[in-house]
Structures are given as structure tokens and as C-alpha cells.
Amino acid sequence: MIKQAIIPLAGLGTRLLPLTSVFAKELLPINGKPGIEYILEECKEAGIKEIIFIISKKKEMIKKYFYNDKFYQRIIQKKNDKRVIKEYRKILRYKKMIKFVYQNKPSGTGDAVLKTRKFIKDDFFLMLLPDDLIIKKNCSKSMIKIHNKFNASVMASMNVKKKTVSRWGIFKLKKKFSKFNHLIEDVVEKPSISEAPSNKAVIGRYILPKKIFSELLKIEPGKGQELHITDAIRSLIKKKEKFIAHSFSGKYLDCGTMDGYIKSSMEISKL
Numbered sequence: 001m002i003k004q005a006i007i008p009l010a011g012l013g014t015r016l017l018p019l020t021s022v023f024a025k026e027l028l029p030i031n032g033k034p035g036i037e038y039i040l041e042e043c044k045e046a047g048i049k050e051i052i053f054i055i056s057k058k059k060e061m062i063k064k065y066f067y068n069d070k071f072y073q074r075i076i077q078k079k080n081d082k083r084v085i086k087e088y089r090k091i092l093r094y095k096k097m098i099k100f101v102y103q104n105k106p107s108g109t110g111d112a113v114l115k116t117r118k119f120i121k122d123d124f125f126l127m128l129l130p131d132d133l134i135i136k137k138n139c140s141k142s143m144i145k146i147h148n149k150f151n152a153s154v155m156a157s158m159n160v161k162k163k164t165v166s167r168w169g170i171f172k173l174k175k176k177f178s179k180f181n182h183l184i185e186d187v188v189e190k191p192s193i194s195e196a197p198s199n200k201a202v203i204g205r206y207i208l209p210k211k212i213f214s215e216l217l218k219i220e221p222g223k224g225q226e227l228h229i230t231d232a233i234r235s236l237i238k239k240k241e242k243f244i245a246h247s248f249s250g251k252y253l254d255c256g257t258m259d260g261y262i263k264s265s266m267e268i269s270k271l
Contacts, residue, residue, distance in 0.1 A: 001047070001144075002046075002047070002048070002122070002124055002125065002126050002144050002147060002207060003047070003122060004048065004049070004050045004051075004052065004119075004120060004121065004122065004125045004126070005043050005048045005050070005051045005052070005126040005140075006051070006052045006054065006113065006116045006120075006125060006126070006127050006128075007036075007039060007052070007053055007054065007127070007128050007129075008127075008129065008130075009024075009026055009036075009054055009059055009062055009130060010054055010055055010056040010059060010103040010104075010106045010112060011025075011106055012106070013025030013256075015257045015258065016028070016256070016257070016258055016261060019258075023061070024059050024062050025130075025131075025256075026062060026130050027061065027062065027065055028261065029265075030133075030255065030261070030265050030268055031265050031268040031269045034065070035130060035255055036130055038133050038135075038268075039130050039133070040094050040097075042128070042134070042138055042139070042141075043097075043126070043140060044097070045138050045140075046126070046138055046140040046141040046144055047144065048097075048126060048140070049097065050097055050098075050099065051099070052100075052101060052116045053098055053099070053101070054112045054115050054116065055100055055101075055103070056102060056103055056104045056105075056106065057102065057104050058104075063100055065091070066091055066094060066098060067095065068091075072087075072088040072091075076088065099119060101115045101116055101119070102115065103115050107221070107226050107227055108221070108226025108227040108228050109129075109227075109228060109229040110216050110219070110227035110228050110229045110231065110232055111216075111226070111227040113127065113208070113212065113213070113229055114213065114216050114217070117213045120213075122210070123209060123210050124147060124153065124207055124208065124209055124210065125207070126140055126143075126144070126205075126206070126207055126208075127205075127206040127207075127208055127229075128140065128204060128206075129204025129205075130204075130255070131204065131254065131255050131256030132203050132204030132205070132252065132253075132254065132255070132256075133253040133255055133264060133268075134156070134203070134205070134248060134250040134253070135250055135253060135268060135271065136250045136251045136271075137248070137249050138250070139156055139203075139205050139246075139248040140205055142246065142248060143205060143207055143246050146246055147207045150177070150242065151242075152242035152243065152244050153206070153207050153208055153209050153236075153241065153242065153243045153244070154206075154244045154245075155171075155184070155187075155203075155205070155206050155207075155233075155243060155244070155245055155246065156202070156203040156204070156205035156246055156248050157171060157182075157200050157201065157202065157203065157245035157246060157247050157248070158200070158201055158203050158247065158252055159200060159201075160199055160201040161199070162193060162196070162199050163193065165191060165192075165193055165196040165199060165201070166190050166191065166192055166193065166196075167190065167201075168190065168202060169188065169189050169190070169201065169230045170188050170196045170198060170199070170200065170202070171186070171187050171198055171200040171201070171202065171245050172184070172185045172186040172187070172188070172197035172198060173185060173198060173200060173245060177244065179247075180246060180247040180248075180249070181244050181245070181246055181247070182245045182247075183242065183245075184243040184244065184245050185237070186234060187230055187233055187234060187237070188234075189223060189230040190223060200245060202245075203252060205248075206229070208233075209241065211241065212229070212233070215232040215236055216229075216232045218235070219231050219235060253267055
């Protein structure tokens with residue numbers, strides 16, 4: 001069973017400037033609720049018991065959001081506001097699930113994953129990227145079902161426009177297990193249009209094996225001199241480790257750009 005999840009949060013969120021010059025992008029409200037809470041809800045509903053946040057010293061406000069007890073206690077003592085009490089209890093429930101590790105010099109998703117190495121207990125764990133919201137159906141829950149069935153690593157997959165492939169990790173797919181699941185032959189990080197093996201992109205949900213840590217320790221930095229999780233996954237695939245691309249049925253929202261952030265609020269307000 002998948003019981004642990006990691007969430008990289010150390011990025012500076014430059015695509016959401018000027019908002020992120022003073023505020024962590026993961027705490028920006030989406031239809032009245034911090035974006036990170038949608039990710040936490042997805043984890044909780046999928047049966048996750050422990051969540052590891054990877055933050056930096058510049059993102060300490062994320063930790064403060066979950067450890068601001070005195071502030072809430074003063075408000076509740078003065079006003080006894082039911083809405084505030086409900087919000088505080090919700091935050092306390094999440095706080096019990098969360099651990100914090102630090103990545104003070106962001107050097108890629110692979111480097112962020114490595115920071116959690118000593119905390120991962122089981123053979124597989126879930127990773128979620130907070131810029132990618134998937135609504136209407138719990139993608140993590142669906143992926144865990146696939147993992148349990150095939151005892152394999154699983155990555156969320158979505159068709160993207162060919163002209164945008166250089167933004168994504170792109171799959172080369174092999175055997176089809178079912179309508180929504182394919183065995184992965186390869187995955188390429190941000191290829192050019194001519195190099196892309198397909199238009200099937202990795203979306204920010206991964207079930208990864210604990211073996212990924214030993215691969216990350218071996219590989220060299222890739223594009224942008226960053227350590228890419230994709231390169232470690234490629235290495236494991238070459239060693240015959242099974243990875244499955246899961247075409248999820250929820251609705252994808254990109255919260256990492258200003259345009260996407262605005263559209264996400266509008267979409268969620270319709271639910």
C-alpha cells in the first residue's frame with residue numbers, strides 16, 4: 001500500500017510574479033482556498049497517512065501556515081467564530097500528517113526527491129507537483145489502484161499539443177494494458193518537437209520506487225544543470241523496472257502560470 005507522499009515546494013514561482021515576490025505560490029487562494037489544500041485533500045482521500053513537504057528557508061511561510069496555533073487560539077478565544085474553529089481544526093488535522101525537509105538551493109525535482117530519502121519507509125511512494133491540480137476525479141487514488149494491481153510504478157499521462165512538448169517530460173509508450181494504461185518504453189525530459197517520441201506528457205503525479213534514490217545518486221545533472229527525476233526514471237526503465245503511464249479521467253488545471261492560476265479559480269468555482 002502507498003502510505004507516504006512527497007510534495008516539492010521549494011521553487012520560487014517566478015511565473016506568478018509579482019504575487020510570489022511576497023507570498024508562496026502554494027498558499028495563493030484558488031476559489032477561496034489555498035492551492036496546497038487541494039493537493040492535501042487528494043492525498044487524504046487516496047489513503048495517504050504521511051506527507052513530506054520539501055521547502056526552502058525562503059518558503060518558511062508554508063510551515064507557518066500549519067504552525068500558527070497562537071494566532072488561531074487568540075481569535076477563537078475572543079470571537080468563538082465557528083468558521084474559524086472549523087478552519088483551525090482542519091489545519092491541525094493536516095499538521096499531524098506533514099513533515100518538512102529543506103532544499104535551500106533548488107536544483108531540480110530529482111534533487112528535491114533525494115532530500116526525502118531517509119524518511120521513505122516502504123518500497124513505493126507518491127509524489128505530487130503542486131502546480132498541477134486534477135479535479136473531478138482523484139488521480140492519486142486511481143494510480144494507487146493501478147499500482148496495487150500490477151505492483152509497478154505509475155505516472156499520470158495526458159495528451160498535449162505537439163508544439164508544447166518542450167515544456168514536458170514526454171513518453172514513448174509500449175504495451176497497452178487497458179484503455180487508460182500503457183507500459184512505458186522511455187520518457188524524455190523537455191524534448192524538441194523533432195525529438196519528441198509522442199505527444200503523451202507526464203503530469204505531476206508519480207508513484208515511484210524506493211530504488212529511485214540510488215539512481216539519483218548516480219546520474220549527472222541534465223538540462224539547466226539540474227537533477228531531473230525523469231533521467232533517474234529512464235535509468236530504471238533500462239534496467240527493466242516496470243513503469244505504467246495512466247491516462248487519468250479528471251480535469252487538469254495548470255496553476256503554475258498567471259493565466260492558468262486565474263482559469264483554475266474559475267473552473268473550481270463551477271464545481
